[in-house]
Amino acid sequence: MSRCVTVWRHLAWCALLAVAALSQARARLAPWPALAGKTVLFVTGGTSAPQPNDDALVARHLRELGFQVHTVDARVSPSATRGAALIVISSTADARVLGNKFADSRLPIFTWNTFDYPNLGMTGPVLHRDFDVIDPVQHYADSFSVLYGFGANITSEISRAVGLRPQLFGTLYLEPETAGWGDPGPGGTVVTDFFGSRHYAGVFTYEREATLADGRTAPARRVGFYLGSDNFHLLTAVYGPAAEDPNLRHWAIGLKLFDAALRWAASPPPPESKYDPGALDATLRQAARGKKLLYVERVNGGEGRHSDAHIVAHLRRLGFKVTVADQTAPQSIARGMDLIIISGTCSKWKLANKYVDVPVPLISLEGLLSDALHFSGRDRYVDYGEHGELLESVDPPENYLDIVGAWSPMAAGLKPGLVKFTEHPGVLKWAWPLPDAIVIATLPNEPREDAIFGYPKGARMAGGFIAPARRALLPLDNPSYDQMTAQGKALFDAVVLWTLGR
Amino acid sequence: MYTRGLLATLAVGLLLSAQLPAVAGSAFPYHLVRRIALPGTGPVHALLFDPRTREIYAAQGRRIAVFSLAGAPLAVRRPLAGTVSALARNGAGEIIAAVRSPAQLVFLSARTLTVEHRRALRAGPPAALLYDRSANMLFVESRSSGSIERVDPRSGQLLGRVRLDSALGQMAGNGRGTLYVANAARDALEVIDAGAMRDAGSIALHRCPGPGALAMDTIGRRLFVGCASGRALIVDADLGFTFVRLPIAGGSKLQAAFAFHPWGAHGWKGGAFFAGSTAVSAIQMQAFVRYRDHGQLLLPTPCTALALAAPVGELWLALAPPSGGRAVLWVLGVDRSEVK
Numbered sequence: 001m002s003r004c005v006t007v008w009r010h011l012a013w014c015a016l017l018a019v020a021a022l023s024q025a026r027a028r029l030a031p032w033p034a035l036a037g038k039t040v041l042f043v044t045g046g047t048s049a050p051q052p053n054d055d056a057l058v059a060r061h062l063r064e065l066g067f068q069v070h071t072v073d074a075r076v077s078p079s080a081t082r083g084a085a086l087i088v089i090s091s092t093a094d095a096r097v098l099g100n101k102f103a104d105s106r107l108p109i110f111t112w113n114t115f116d117y118p119n120l121g122m123t124g125p126v127l128h129r130d131f132d133v134i135d136p137v138q139h140y141a142d143s144f145s146v147l148y149g150f151g152a153n154i155t156s157e158i159s160r161a162v163g164l165r166p167q168l169f170g171t172l173y174l175e176p177e178t179a180g181w182g183d184p185g186p187g188g189t190v191v192t193d194f195f196g197s198r199h200y201a202g203v204f205t206y207e208r209e210a211t212l213a214d215g216r217t218a219p220a221r222r223v224g225f226y227l228g229s230d231n232f233h234l235l236t237a238v239y240g241p242a243a244e245d246p247n248l249r250h251w252a253i254g255l256k257l258f259d260a261a262l263r264w265a266a267s268p269p270p271p272e273s274k275y276d277p278g279a280l281d282a283t284l285r286q287a288a289r290g291k292k293l294l295y296v297e298r299v300n301g302g303e304g305r306h307s308d309a310h311i312v313a314h315l316r317r318l319g320f321k322v323t324v325a326d327q328t329a330p331q332s333i334a335r336g337m338d339l340i341i342i343s344g345t346c347s348k349w350k351l352a353n354k355y356v357d358v359p360v361p362l363i364s365l366e367g368l369l370s371d372a373l374h375f376s377g378r379d380r381y382v383d384y385g386e387h388g389e390l391l392e393s394v395d396p397p398e399n400y401l402d403i404v405g406a407w408s409p410m411a412a413g414l415k416p417g418l419v420k421f422t423e424h425p426g427v428l429k430w431a432w433p434l435p436d437a438i439v440i441a442t443l444p445n446e447p448r449e450d451a452i453f454g455y456p457k458g459a460r461m462a463g464g465f466i467a468p469a470r471r472a473l474l475p476l477d478n479p480s481y482d483q484m485t486a487q488g489k490a491l492f493d494a495v496v497l498w499t500l501g502r
Numbered sequence: 503m504y505t506r507g508l509l510a511t512l513a514v515g516l517l518l519s520a521q522l523p524a525v526a527g528s529a530f531p532y533h534l535v536r537r538i539a540l541p542g543t544g545p546v547h548a549l550l551f552d553p554r555t556r557e558i559y560a561a562q563g564r565r566i567a568v569f570s571l572a573g574a575p576l577a578v579r580r581p582l583a584g585t586v587s588a589l590a591r592n593g594a595g596e597i598i599a600a601v602r603s604p605a606q607l608v609f610l611s612a613r614t615l616t617v618e619h620r621r622a623l624r625a626g627p628p629a630a631l632l633y634d635r636s637a638n639m640l641f642v643e644s645r646s647s648g649s650i651e652r653v654d655p656r657s658g659q660l661l662g663r664v665r666l667d668s669a670l671g672q673m674a675g676n677g678r679g680t681l682y683v684a685n686a687a688r689d690a691l692e693v694i695d696a697g698a699m700r701d702a703g704s705i706a707l708h709r710c711p712g713p714g715a716l717a718m719d720t721i722g723r724r725l726f727v728g729c730a731s732g733r734a735l736i737v738d739a740d741l742g743f744t745f746v747r748l749p750i751a752g753g754s755k756l757q758a759a760f761a762f763h764p765w766g767a768h769g770w771k772g773g774a775f776f777a778g779s780t781a782v783s784a785i786q787m788q789a790f791v792r793y794r795d796h797g798q799l800l801l802p803t804p805c806t807a808l809a810l811a812a813p814v815g816e817l818w819l820a821l822a823p824p825s826g827g828r829a830v831l832w833v834l835g836v837d838r839s840e841v842k
Binding site: 171234241243248 | 682691693702704705706738740741742746747791792
């Protein structure tokens with residue numbers, strides 16, 4: 001009996017993993033009716049709020065969206081969150097009074113209180129470097145710049161909900177305005193940015209279990225938004241005949257962004273992941289059965305030859321129909337394939353620009369291909385690079401990864417923080433992908449050197465390239481596969497499973 | 503054409519302007535400089551300022567009177583066939599009177615008010631006229647049938663009609679072939695492609711119950727909407743986006759007027775004025791994106807019509823006759839030294 005229960009549990013877990021990995025890999029937004037009646041704890045400055053402010057308008061808007069709104073001021077006790085489904089923090093609340101009282105809250109938080117970002121761990125603590133508030137008094141020129149946001153990410157749920165494009169949009173209506181930005185950590189997702197740099201995020205999020213900028217784990221969803229205290233009413237929108245013009249419709253999206261970000265915050269996150277290599281293996285077998293996989297390597301190469309053979313054997317054992325191709329084979333060989341894996345044994349020079357635009361999911365085990373594959377910019381050792389290569393790297397060998405995107409099925413259920421990837425320190429590649437990438441792991445102590453990440457289909461990649469299918473980086477240098485730890489192998493399988501999805 | 507008795511009555515009314523009431527609300531830019539008592543007991547339904555001749559036309563009942571800006575009565579038109587509900591001036595300088603019953607447009611020569619010709623209207627009694635000078639388009643609104651007709655501004659020939667099934671208010675044109683109409687039933691601005699005379703959609707006016715008053719800047723980018731609840735909305739016409747809300751005196755029969763530089767180059771950049779049953783309110787345009795409310799002037803009786811005579815810095819208001827009394831025109835002027 002107990003064995004039967006165990007089997008059923010196992011199967012249920014497999015199904016959950018499969019659904020998570022093979023679908024969008026991110027929870028969908030809850031429909032508005034499902035959020036109706038939920039209580040929002042709206043934290044404002046109360047009687048101390050600067051005047052004028054739009055808190056009353058925001059409260060009204062929240063009610064119009066169907067929420068029950070309980071307005072409190074910054075001195076509120078954290079216990080007041082009982083019964084609430086979402087905390088919304090206005091910039092009128094004094095961040096010094098707020099302190100870190102909501103930092104550990106397991107309720108999602110939607111905030112435009114820029115000075116509170118460090119309290120919540122959403123950014124670093126340094127004003128001007130990690131976050132800032134642009135206002136027409138202190139930063140007159142920049143207060144014009146923040147009227148223009150950029151769709152840095154076009155595949156997040158928020159981005160999809162508003163139809164965000166990789167182009168400018170009007171954030172606020174036309175006058176120099178107050179707006180905040182934050183520079184989230186590697187576990188954050190930049191949705192929009194200012195000034196042409198992802199470091200100046202106007203809208204950014206953390207999924208539950210994502211690693212925050214201060215290294216802690218997000219206990220629930222977190223959203224930072226660029227709004228000022230008195231310009232909610234200036235969030236752009238378009239009505240009437242102008243709404244029929246797609247250009248204007250995609251320009252005036254400030255209010256839609258606000259609503260979508262709020263909705264994302266209030267929607268249930270994906271189920272908490274669990275490290276279970278057995279279940280992962282079973283799920284991957286199910287997904288791989290009969291799938292055609294092209295494995296591109298340096299056939300009959302020297303170093304890494306055994307690793308390649310073992311990887312191929314593993315993939316065949318999972319059920320893939322593997323075709324092994326030499327790096328010099330023409331791209332046409334990929335036709336009809338379900339997945340392409342490019343081995344770390346491949347020569348970047350010999351591989352040329354093959355497989356870049358092929359509409360088949362692709363995993364690169366070679367980080368130095370990142371520029372060619374549009375995973376990152378083209379500045380070697382700045383946009384991508386490696387640790388541990390004797391002559392080519394100034395960084396020491398490494399065998400640990402820092403999991404920052406534990407929420408993603410690509411993380412194989414591993415918890416946030418350091419994980420031993422290979423048994424011995426060696427070469428580990430990295431790249432700095434664009435904001436559309438889902439970042440799973442960085443190299444330790446190098447928050448912008450991302451070792452495992454994936455681009456969803458349709459994502460904006462470097463150089464304006466749009467991902468024709470899923471793309472992922474897994475830093476497996478030539479001989480490393482045979483040295484992988486159990487966690488490392490789980491990450492390998494999880495990345496394969498995710499990339500195989502749609 | 504000239505009616506001696508009426509002119510005498512008007513002259514007496516002019517003398518009454520010596521006694522001026524106090525202006526309520528110190529920030530309101532205008533003050534009362536003349537008060538003209540009109541002969542009849544009926545209300546004035548339309549006021550029209552002719553910038554070319556610098557004269558004011560007032561339609562009261564079936565009559566139309568012409569005033570100089572000094573308030574001197576110049577002419578009075580013998581009664582037309584029915585009550586005049588609206589006045590407009592076309593590009594040729596003719597005065598167009600909308601007569602309710604029988605529903606028709608009457609084209610009059612300026613100043614002498616000689617009838618040039620008439621054109622029957624089929625959509626029902628006209629309630630408002632709008633001549634869009636830049637687009638050279640004339641629009642006739644019938645509230646009873648909920649329709650707008652575009653007619654030739656010289657001949658009155660019907661060129662197109664659009665039916666809007668609701669309670670319509672003032673119209674405004676952007677000079678580029680788009681007409682906006684306040685719709686109090688839907689809390690929206692109806693947008694009409696005036697070239698094709700088709701309904702091009704509507705601009706929702708959030709938290710603006712009963713929008714009836716509507717004016718537009720002459721560039722055609724800003725719409726000034728008066729809500730019955732006592733709010734003025736300023737709408738970016740390009741986006742349909744309301745970006746300013748300011749308090750005004752509310753009411754169900756608000757009317758709006760706008761002018762750039764309402765009292766010359768050194769005054770305000772622009773001013774929108776909303777007149778209703780209790781007061782006239784002022785909104786100052788400081789810049790295209792910046793506005794402030796500039797107070798109110800209380801009115802003894804409801805305003806039935808208003809006209810801005812911007813070149814001379816005057817705002818004319820027609821006030822409903824009090825019980826048993828006569829209709830009055832108020833001429834508001836500005837102390838230029840006080841208005842920056």
